[in-house]
Amino acid sequence: MTSTLPEGRYPASTSRSVSRRTKNLLLIVVLLAGLGIAYIGYVKFSVKDIEGTALAFDLLDDSTVSIRFSVTRADPQDDAVCIVRARSRDGSETGRREVLVPGSDAREVEVVSEIRTSQPPAVGDIYGCSLKVPDYLRAG
Incomplete structure (x- = not known):
């Protein structure tokens, strides 16, 4: 049908x-x-124009950490600033420092810096780098 x-x-x-x-x-x-x-x-x-990489850290005592890091710049002649920091076991930031990385002939440079901490440190690392260097770092 x-x-x-x-x-x-x-x-x-x-x-x-x-x-x-x-x-x-x-x-x-x-x-x-x-x-x-x-x-x-x-x-x-x-x-990127600049990149920072943490290489190693050493706990010097209960209030100091030493960090070794490398900085790679597209133009090695440019000054740079890197922020390194220390953290405690619980992960909180216990110390911070701005490090001036002057221009050089090498595209990649290694830098060592010490950071004073407010609590016993557990790790040191690099927070970041920039080509915008504050004037107060250049004056010294």
Whole structure:
């Protein structure tokens, strides 16, 4: 038994086609998302102007830690400042120091600095480096 639909009441075709405008809008959204992901990847993984890496630390006594770190600069002639810190066993920061890294001929330099702490230190690390050196570090 076949049923026939009355003519004129229902569309002849039941397939749904996506309009050209919807396709273009979807293409624009996908392109913008791709550009956004590319920008985030570039910012996160591109070569940085300066980078500091902790190499080693020594606990000298109950209030002093010595940290050895390397600084790599895109332009070795630029002065830099690095912030090194000491942390206690519970992870809280117990000492901090800004270290001037003067310009040199080498792209990568190693620096050793001592940090005085308010509690017995457990670890020394590098917080970060910048090419924006404060004037009070240059004056001394």
